[in-house]
Amino acid sequence: MAVSREDKYEKIIDAAIEAFAEVGYHSCQVSKIARMAGVADGTIYLYFKNKEDILIKLFTERMGEFIQLIRSKMESCHDTRSRLRTLVQTHFTHMENNRSLAMVTQVELRQPNVSLHNAISGPLRDYFRLVEEVIKEGIRQGEITSTVDIRVARQMIFGTIDRATTDWIFARSERTLSKDIDSLMELFAGALGLPNEEKQERERKSKITM
Amino acid sequence: MAVSREDKYEKIIDAAIEAFAEVGYHSCQVSKIARMAGVADGTIYLYFKNKEDILIKLFTERMGEFIQLIRSKMESCHDTRSRLRTLVQTHFTHMENNRSLAMVTQVELRQPNVSLHNAISGPLRDYFRLVEEVIKEGIRQGEITSTVDIRVARQMIFGTIDRATTDWIFARSERTLSKDIDSLMELFAGALGLPNEEKQERERKSKITM
Amino acid sequence: MAVSREDKYEKIIDAAIEAFAEVGYHSCQVSKIARMAGVADGTIYLYFKNKEDILIKLFTERMGEFIQLIRSKMESCHDTRSRLRTLVQTHFTHMENNRSLAMVTQVELRQPNVSLHNAISGPLRDYFRLVEEVIKEGIRQGEITSTVDIRVARQMIFGTIDRATTDWIFARSERTLSKDIDSLMELFAGALGLPNEEKQERERKSKITM
Amino acid sequence: MAVSREDKYEKIIDAAIEAFAEVGYHSCQVSKIARMAGVADGTIYLYFKNKEDILIKLFTERMGEFIQLIRSKMESCHDTRSRLRTLVQTHFTHMENNRSLAMVTQVELRQPNVSLHNAISGPLRDYFRLVEEVIKEGIRQGEITSTVDIRVARQMIFGTIDRATTDWIFARSERTLSKDIDSLMELFAGALGLPNEEKQERERKSKITM
DNA sequence: AATGAATGAGCCTTCATTCAT
DNA sequence: GATGAATGAAGGCTCATTCAT
Secondary structure (H helix, E strand, O other): OHHHHHHHHHHHHHHHHHHHHHHOOOOOOHHHHHHHHOOOHHHHHHHOOOHHHHHHHHHHHHHHHHHHHHHHHHOOOOOHHHHHHHHHHHHHHHHHHOHHHHHHHHOHHHOOOHHHHHHHHHHHHHHHHHHHHHHHHHHHOOOOOOOOOHHHHHHHHHHHHHHHHHHHHHOOOOOOOHHHHHHHHHHHHHHHOOOOHHHHHHHHHHHHHO | OHHHHHHHHHHHHHHHHHHHHHHOOOOOOHHHHHHHHOOOHHHHHHHOOOHHHHHHHHHHHHHHHHHHHHHHHHOOOOOHHHHHHHHHHHHHHHHHHOHHHHHHHHOHHHOOOHHHHHHHHHHHHHHHHHHHHHHHHHHHOOOOOOOOOHHHHHHHHHHHHHHHHHHHHHOOOOOOOHHHHHHHHHHHHHHHOOOOHHHHHHHHHHHHHO | OHHHHHHHHHHHHHHHHHHHHHHOOOOOOHHHHHHHHOOOHHHHHHHOOOHHHHHHHHHHHHHHHHHHHHHHHHOOOOOHHHHHHHHHHHHHHHHHHOHHHHHHHHOHHHOOOHHHHHHHHHHHHHHHHHHHHHHHHHHHOOOOOOOOOHHHHHHHHHHHHHHHHHHHHHOOOOOOOHHHHHHHHHHHHHHHOOOOHHHHHHHHHHHHHO | OHHHHHHHHHHHHHHHHHHHHHHOOOOOOHHHHHHHHOOOHHHHHHHOOOHHHHHHHHHHHHHHHHHHHHHHHHOOOOOHHHHHHHHHHHHHHHHHHOHHHHHHHHOHHHOOOHHHHHHHHHHHHHHHHHHHHHHHHHHHOOOOOOOOOHHHHHHHHHHHHHHHHHHHHHOOOOOOOHHHHHHHHHHHHHHHOOOOHHHHHHHHHHHHHO
């Protein structure tokens, strides 16, 4: 079957996510991934250069999809506040729906390993760029104070989301990530000087009236 | 001599910081630390349970001192804004002055390892508590909107500082961390609803007059 | 087609000679031979039992041809000296003209492997027998001292030729093998007590006269 | 003990010789050598860089001693014939007394491996030099025809000895190497034009008389 | 207390061979 | 006959830790 090959690749990626989340990258034997994917050890090496390559490809691929998902969700947004909310919402929901992937992203991928770091920095920079685009658009639209330092603002947004996700991963409680979105948005709105929602609502209406 | 023992312990910690920063925790052989500390391999084990214990003790000790340093610097601060600024300032300056330690803190300590994580969580929670105290005090003093979610606000503050530090560690440019403090404080002030500095000045004066 | 089958077999043998000579038997992957022969990996196993079998068949076949070649060239020789010279000459020329094969013969086939050794010993013994036949005939004809130990003499002749060939394979210089033939023959003639050429010439003439 | 370290090194070398001779270099696991030497696997790597290094050091060391042995035995020889006989005799006796080493030398060390070949070529060249010195001295003393090509003569002597040794290693019979010495010497003497022993004896006597 | 030689557990990867198509 | 994707066995080496001195 033509699908078979692609199937196997995905099977290995999926197995690796579960395996890494379960026992950690370092303690995870390649044979465990193979077993979980239902393939032979050697088969792994027909699709991946080595164990690290699995982690890299896994991240690159899933992160790419993730960023695409956020972008597509943001398309219907007309202001910075909703864009930011969509970003946070999508990020949190995605992590909640893919807890093993979140585990890998928040924990396993923080390996202090040069080649891993290099491989990861690409997709990570894409995410950074996405956040900065939202900020820039906000400034252009006059929603965000123009004095804001874009890089620093991005560090705040990403750093906060990232920290919240990591805390959630390590927390034993059943608390969801999503229920912090309002509090978070309040902070972001205040930090960036976003117009409050009533004001924005009023402005939108007046626009329509005109 | 009693000093000798303490000396050796510190020597090993210092050597480990440099060694971990240089080649990374995993690639760093215990014998390298021993060599850099000027002791025999076996001597390490008179002071530390194992390799991981060096990393843990190193972090616990330095983090404790670090938190103490921030607390003492904050003592002379009379409002939330200056407390926060002192915290950020001290954090950034300390990292800039101890780049190897920063490397270890931001990179090496992110090992996805359960026992390491547990050992680290103590001092980390101390830091979190410190940040949350500042926020609580701000709310109590009416400087911070009382609707703010303390945990989320702490995640923002810590997450942002942490991300900025990590970015700085990995950046090749000569940019310092410190020169982002103003931009950062602007964001924090907006997020927490801190009174702007002129207003605060006015209020302080009126207090004195009264 | 019947030819096709034979063709493919030869193609694989030829590819193997080049491949083994290039990277050595152990480092040579079966897939490399397949690629160089223009067939699929699996096809190899339709013609050969396994990788070692290629080496064995290769040697057996080429060695057989080689011995045949020497025998046919020797047919026109009427005395031991010319027979020996023909043997050495043909051996050296053949190696010079088939450097890759020489590489395999002198280097790759020296694998310390029991089954390989057993398989090789057949054709090798054929060669030994050929040399010993020349010696025996020499003794019978009175050209070689009858006290000569045939096995030892054969060891000398084969050992010397073999050593010279190995030296040539590993030498970086452009020196040919063939130009050592005269020196070599001088040694062999002395060792075996062969009549010098003038004397032989005289004897032959007197024979004819009689 | 000061000896201990050297002891262990020798123990490993000795064990390796036996192990390689028994199952062959490639099939021989490092752990087997360790077991036979009575040390831990890791200990091997305190004395040798890797498995190949054992083979190299083994050969270099034993070959050096071997060459020294031959040289010292030859010191008391006053003519080429006795020097050659001593060389052959010592070579054969040494191989007979160290069958495992002979196995390694004649079989395992013929691996077609570049780094191995390079490491081996040094001591091998030393042996070649030794043989060539004997030939040169013979020419200088007028015992060997001056028209002899030294390199080719060396190839004959070494090649013959080497072939005889290899044949002996692979032979199943109980035949010793040593009993071929006379036959061999006869061939060498003839090849090099050495004066026969009676003649030499006569010359020596006449010298004394004068 | 200090040493450092010795230990030995542990795993990624290769590649000859198979077999479903 | 031909293919080539899939298989899975097998082992050299590292290095944290120990312990006799």
